[in-house]
Amino acid sequence: MQHRLQHPIIDQHGQTYEVTPSRLQRWRFDHPEASVEHQKTEADGMVTVRVILRYLIDGQNVEVDGIAEGERIQGDEKTVENVATKALGRALKVAGYPGTVYLCPDSAVMATDTPIVADDPTERNGATTGDPWSVVVHFAVSKGKTLKQVHDSDQKSWKWLEDWQPGGGGYQVTDQDRQLRAALDAIAGQSVPA
Numbered sequence: 001m002q003h004r005l006q007h008p009i010i011d012q013h014g015q016t017y018e019v020t021p022s023r024l025q026r027w028r029f030d031h032p033e034a035s036v037e038h039q040k041t042e043a044d045g046m047v048t049v050r051v052i053l054r055y056l057i058d059g060q061n062v063e064v065d066g067i068a069e070g071e072r073i074q075g076d077e078k079t080v081e082n083v084a085t086k087a088l089g090r091a092l093k094v095a096g097y098p099g100t101v102y103l104c105p106d107s108a109v110m111a112t113d114t115p116i117v118a119d120d121p122t123e124r125n126g127a128t129t130g131d132p133w134s135v136v137v138h139f140a141v142s143k144g145k146t147l148k149q150v151h152d153s154d155q156k157s158w159k160w161l162e163d164w165q166p167g168g169g170g171y172q173v174t175d176q177d178r179q180l181r182a183a184l185d186a187i188a189g190q191s192v193p194a
Helices: 020-030 078-094 147-153 155-163 175-187
Strands: 009-012 015-018 035-043 046-057 060-071 101-103 110-112
Touching (some): 020 078, 035 078, 046 078, 060 078, 147 155
Antiparallel strands (some): 009 015, 101 110
8 A cells, every 4th residue: 555645845945845854754655674874973163964874775775875064053952953954855865855846837736856656647746637748857958847848848858758768877767757657658649738
C-alpha cells in the first residue's frame, strides 16, 4: 500500500520551497532502512554540522552528506539547530529531495522538482489532472513547463522528449522520470488539444 505524504510548501525569500522536515519524511518513507548521522564540531566561535544520509538504492549502499556552518552566538541554542537543518537540507538535495517548487503557469497545481510517487501519469502530488498534457517536465531547458507548453513553444525540445528514455546516460531513474515517460507514452498518437 502506498501512502501519500503532504508537502508543506512555504514562501521563503520570494521563492516557493518545501520545508526540510517534509523532505526528510518523504526520504524516510522511500528508504525505511535508512539512517541519519550528525557530526558537530565547534571551534573559534563557529559551529559546523555534517549530516550523513545512508540508504539503499537497488540493493546498493549509498551515502551522501551535507555540511553547513554558522557563527555560535553565546546563549543562542538555535544556532546549532539552524546549522543542522541547513546541513540536512543540503544532504537531502544531494539525495534527490531538493526543496524548490515550481508552479505550473496555467494551473494551480504544484509540481516539485523532487521525486514523487505517481500511480498514474496524470497525477501530481495527489491531484489527478486526467490530462497527460499537463504533466510538468522536471529537467533540462523545459523544466517547469507542461508537456503542452513544450509542444506548443519548443519543437526541438518536444522532438527530443518524444525519444527520451529514463535512465539514459546512466542516471538513476526516479518516479518523476517514470511519470513523465508514462505521460509521453499516453500522448503518443493523440491529437494535440487546443
